[in-house]
Amino acid sequence: MKRLLLGIAAFAGLVLASSQAWSADKLLNASYDVGRELFVAVNKAFVAKHPGVTIDQSHAGTSAQARAIAEGLAADVVTFNQVTDVDFLVKKGLVSADWQKDFPDNASPFYSLPSFLVRAGNPKHIKDWNDLVRDDVQVIFPNPKTSGNARYTYLAATAYAKEAFKGDDAKVKEFITKLFNNVPIFDTGGRAATTTFVQREIGDVLITFESETRGIRKEYGDDKFEQVTPSVSLLAEFPVAIVDKVVDQHGSRDLAKSYLDFLYTPEGQDIAANNGLRARDAAVAAKYKADFPDVRLLTVEEVFGGWDKVQKEHFAAGGLLDQAYGSR
Amino acid sequence: MADPEIISYEPQHESRSAAVTESRPVRITLTLLTLAFLVIFLLLPLIIVFKEAFAKGVGAYFASLGDADTRSAIRLTLLVAAIAVPLNLIFGLSAAWAIAKFEFKGKAFLTTLIDLPFSVSPVISGLVYVLLFGAQGLLGEWLKAHGIQILFAVPGIVLATVFVTFPFVARELIPLMQEQGNGDEEAALSLGANGWQAFWYVTLPNIKWGLLYGVLLCNARAMGEFGAVSVVSGHIRGLTNTMPLHVEILYNEYNAVGAFAVASLLAGLALVTLVLKTLLEMRYGAEIAATRGH
Numbered sequence: 001m002k003r004l005l006l007g008i009a010a011f012a013g014l015v016l017a018s019s020q021a022w023s024a025d026k027l028l029n030a031s032y033d034v035g036r037e038l039f040v041a042v043n044k045a046f047v048a049k050h051p052g053v054t055i056d057q058s059h060a061g062t063s064a065q066a067r068a069i070a071e072g073l074a075a076d077v078v079t080f081n082q083v084t085d086v087d088f089l090v091k092k093g094l095v096s097a098d099w100q101k102d103f104p105d106n107a108s109p110f111y112s113l114p115s116f117l118v119r120a121g122n123p124k125h126i127k128d129w130n131d132l133v134r135d136d137v138q139v140i141f142p143n144p145k146t147s148g149n150a151r152y153t154y155l156a157a158t159a160y161a162k163e164a165f166k167g168d169d170a171k172v173k174e175f176i177t178k179l180f181n182n183v184p185i186f187d188t189g190g191r192a193a194t195t196t197f198v199q200r201e202i203g204d205v206l207i208t209f210e211s212e213t214r215g216i217r218k219e220y221g222d223d224k225f226e227q228v229t230p231s232v233s234l235l236a237e238f239p240v241a242i243v244d245k246v247v248d249q250h251g252s253r254d255l256a257k258s259y260l261d262f263l264y265t266p267e268g269q270d271i272a273a274n275n276g277l278r279a280r281d282a283a284v285a286a287k288y289k290a291d292f293p294d295v296r297l298l299t300v301e302e303v304f305g306g307w308d309k310v311q312k313e314h315f316a317a318g319g320l321l322d323q324a325y326g327s328r
Numbered sequence: 329m330a331d332p333e334i335i336s337y338e339p340q341h342e343s344r345s346a347a348v349t350e351s352r353p354v355r356i357t358l359t360l361l362t363l364a365f366l367v368i369f370l371l372l373p374l375i376i377v378f379k380e381a382f383a384k385g386v387g388a389y390f391a392s393l394g395d396a397d398t399r400s401a402i403r404l405t406l407l408v409a410a411i412a413v414p415l416n417l418i419f420g421l422s423a424a425w426a427i428a429k430f431e432f433k434g435k436a437f438l439t440t441l442i443d444l445p446f447s448v449s450p451v452i453s454g455l456v457y458v459l460l461f462g463a464q465g466l467l468g469e470w471l472k473a474h475g476i477q478i479l480f481a482v483p484g485i486v487l488a489t490v491f492v493t494f495p496f497v498a499r500e501l502i503p504l505m506q507e508q509g510n511g512d513e514e515a516a517l518s519l520g521a522n523g524w525q526a527f528w529y530v531t532l533p534n535i536k537w538g539l540l541y542g543v544l545l546c547n548a549r550a551m552g553e554f555g556a557v558s559v560v561s562g563h564i565r566g567l568t569n570t571m572p573l574h575v576e577i578l579y580n581e582y583n584a585v586g587a588f589a590v591a592s593l594l595a596g597l598a599l600v601t602l603v604l605k606t607l608l609e610m611r612y613g614a615e616i617a618a619t620r621g622h
Contacts, residue, residue, distance in 0.1 A: 028564060036565075036581050058564040059577060071462030072472070073480040073562045191580045219582035 024251040027259055028056045030065045030075035032082075032238075034190075034212065038275040039079070045271060046262050053255065061189075063148070069094060069243060076247050076256045079240045079263075081209075082148045083300075084307050086239050099241040108237035109263035110277040113297060114156040115210035116228040117197070117217075124204045128230045129160040132205065133178040140203035142193040143186035144321055150190070153207045154321060155310065156234035159303045163232065176324040198225075209236060210292075214276035229293040234300065238277065377595050380588035392578075392586035393593070400566045401574035401590070404482070408570060409550040412489040416546050420497025421539070425531070427498075428505030429513070439502070445494045453491050454559025457484060480562030485570065488556040493546045500542030501535055508534055537612065541605065548601050552594060 031039055036059055043055040058065065058073065062080040066088040069075050078095075080086055089095040100107045118126050124137055132139050144150040157179055158172060165171035183203075187193040190208055197206040198220050205228075206216075213227050240260045247253040262268045269281040273288040285292070304310045314320045350358070382389050392398060423442060427435060445453060459465050461478045471478060478484045512534065516526040532539075554572040561568045563577065571590055578587035 033577070033580050034582075036577070056564050056567055058562055058568075060563045068480060068562055071458050071464060071479060072468065072477070074477070194582075215582045219584065 024255065025052055026054045026056070026250075027076045027252060027255055028058060028074060028246075029077050029079055029259070030058045030069060030073060031079045032062045032065075033059050034215065035059060035079065035081070037215075038272065038277070041271045041275065042263065042268060045267055046259060049262070050255075050258070055259070061148075063088075069246075074246050074250070075243055076250060076252050077240065077242055077260055079238065079260075081236070081238050083237055083239050084311070085148075086241050087307065089241070089243065094243050094245045095241050096244055100239070102242065103240060103260055104264060105280050106237060106239070107241060108239050108280075109260075109268065110238055110272040110279055111297075112209045112211040112236045112238070112277055113233040113295060114153045114207055114236065115213060115233065115295075116230060117206040117208065117213045117225050118204065118228050120224050120226060122226055122228065126205050126228055129157055129232075130164070132157070132182060132207075133175060134182075137182055137205065138184055138203040139179065139182045139205055139207065140185070140193050140197040141183065141207040142189050144315075145325065146188045147190055147193075149208055149212075150193075151315065152209070152234060152236050155300065155304065155314070156230075158314075158320075159234050159298045160230070160232055162303060163298075173320070173324060176320075180324055210278075211276035229295050232296045232298065234303070235297040374595060377588055377591050380584055381592040383588075384585050388585050389589050389592075392583070392589045395586065397565045397569065398574060398586065398590060401569045401571050402593070404485070404567075404569065405551050405571040407482070408486055408489050409547055411486050412493055412550045413543060413547050415490055416493050416497050417539075417543055419494070420499075420501060420542060420546075423498045424501035424505050424535075425527075427502050428508075429510055442495050442498050445492050446499075450492050450553065450555030451559060454488050454556035457488055457491075457556075457560050479560055480564070481568060484560040485557050485568060488560045489550050489553055492553050492556050493550045496546035496549060497539065497542035500538050500545070504535055504538040505531075537608070540608065544601050544605060548598060551597055 029039060029043075036057070039055075039057050043057070047053055047055065058075065060068075062078075062082045062085040065073070065075075065078065065080070066085040069078070069089060070092045078086060078089070086095060086099060090097050090099065096102070103109070116126060118124070124131070124134075126132070126137065131137060141147075141153045142150040144154040154176070158176060161172040161175040165175070185196055185202065187196055190212065193206065194208070194212075194216055196202050198216060206213075208216075210227070210229070213225075217225050217227070240263065242253065242256045242260065247256050263272070264280070266281055266284060269279040269284040270287075273279040273284050273291070276291075278292050279285045279288065300307055300310060304314075312319070423438070426432075427439060458479060460467055461471060461484065462468050463472065478487070512530045513526045516530045517523075521529070552572055553570075554576075557570055558573055558576075561570065561573055563569060563573060565577075569577065571594055575587050575590045575594070578584075578590065
């Protein structure tokens with residue numbers, strides 16, 4: 001009986017303790033699943049400038065993060081890799097509707113793009129998107145139905161095809177279907193696709209964010225893989241936003257703002273570039289020019305008319321993605 | 329000098345082995361199959377965990393275990409087990425006691441209820457807590473008004489773990505206590521013991537091995553639970569990341585050494601559990617056989 005009471009007391013203590021854990025000199029940053037190294041470095045630099053401040057990090061797939069925040073995960077700021085997941089928070093009334101105007105560059109302090117990773121020496125001579133539909137090339141990327149990463153791949157390939165075939169929809173569809181036919185395995189997520197390509201040694205080219213290829217080469221050997229940047233790709237924004245409801249409750253709005261502002265400073269930009277993301281700051285971009293080959297970037301707005309339209313036309317059940325994926 | 333007794337045993341021995349109908353090749357094949365299965369599905373994965381963990385040397389292994397986030401994940405896992413296991417020990421004991429020793433209405437229903445966590449996918453049990461305690465959930469508004477954070481904090485993780493490990497102790501004890509019946513307790517009571525004494529001096533010694541076994545299993549699951557905890561954790565590094573969740577995150581970040589180093593600790597825990605169980609059985613084998621029903 002005594003032990004039971006002790007257990008209940010301990011549990012009650014925990015509930016109370018965790019309810020008082022918040023204050024104005026503390027931030028929780030809910031971020032995407034592979035952003036840890038970046039934010040470890042960012043937080044260290046930020047805390048050095050703001051002594052006494054604590055930044056906690058939560059990392060997971062950003063759709064799961066958005067859902068968790070809607071259910072009460074008390075994140076003061078989000079640093080996502082999918083614009084649509086911030087829009088989900090807008091719909092839930094947690095983030096203001098014009099969040100993209102709160103910070104420069106569409107509230108995306110850095111960016112990346114779908115890019116290629118090939119085996120050392122590039123034995124299949126893969127240079128651009130049109131090489132991916134060749135009969136002798138096997139392509140690896142995850143299932144666009146389940147992976148945000150692969151949706152970018154799908155959209156980038158579609159954007160390329162739209163240009164190449166001058167908007168001939170039938171030919172674009174044929175191109176995408178051919179591309180899908182060259183994928184031997186559709187994994188559910190980016191990490192699993194990497195394993196397929198790197199450890200099971202299936203496929204000739206892995207398509208993923210350029211920021212990811214750096215981590216893969218670092219972990220599995222710089223000499224085993226080469227990065228290939230296509231001639232054209234799609235701008236992948238890394239949106240940041242303040243979660244209004246949470247900062248109002250914590251009284252942490254000022255700190256949240258200066259934290260996200262810090263990402264735009266030369267120091268913050270340098271850290272991002274150092275972690276494989278392309279910087280907005282011209283001086284920093286020039287400094288890391290060698291790591292980031294020139295590429296022409298299209299945006300979802302100009303090619304597809306915005307994310308809402310993409311959602312309806314491409315990703316909804318029975319949409320263009322389903323049609324291409326189903327006709328494999 | 330030949331002992332006729334022994335010789336006379338020989339044919340009997342032969343006939344006994346002949347009574348096992350399988351021929352020698354079949355027996356060898358079956359044994360080999362079992363061994364191969366064990367090696368492929370149990371031993372090899374275990375070896376790979378340690379191989380990957382030490383892939384970059386002993387230094388890298390201990391460096392990744394010394395990481396602040398990893399240490400906090402270990403601490404949290406130990407804390408959660410330290411709360412969940414005693415709670416389920418008490419609950420399992422009382423439930424088994426009630427079910428095995430007394431007759432009451434709804435007993436069958438209670439037994440089914442105890443089994444529920446076994447039949448529900450852990451992810452679903454996690455989601456149920458989200459629906460219950462989440463900001464948009466049933467109790468969300470009330471909790472928020474009172475400033476209590478359950479979800480995405482330690483209490484939520486403890487709740488999910490308690491739920492998932494609910495049946496282990498009770499399931500182990502119910503058949504055992506049912507088999508033993510009420511005879512010993514009735515004797516104790518008739519000799520003047522009160523209820524508490526009967527439990528402490530008669531029931532508990534009878535079930536201690538089953539209880540210990542249940543607690544070991546419960547503990548292993550409490551530390552290893554992934555699905556339910558993943559849903560309610562919020563994945564905040566240093567605060568709400570348990571060891572299994574930390575393994576996944578490290579792996580996703582291409583930090584194989586870190587991921588497998590933590591995994592090796594979990595595997596080590598499983599091994600310790602196994603060794604403890606084996607040692608207990610070796611030391612108290614006869615007693616365990618007598619007091620463990622199955």
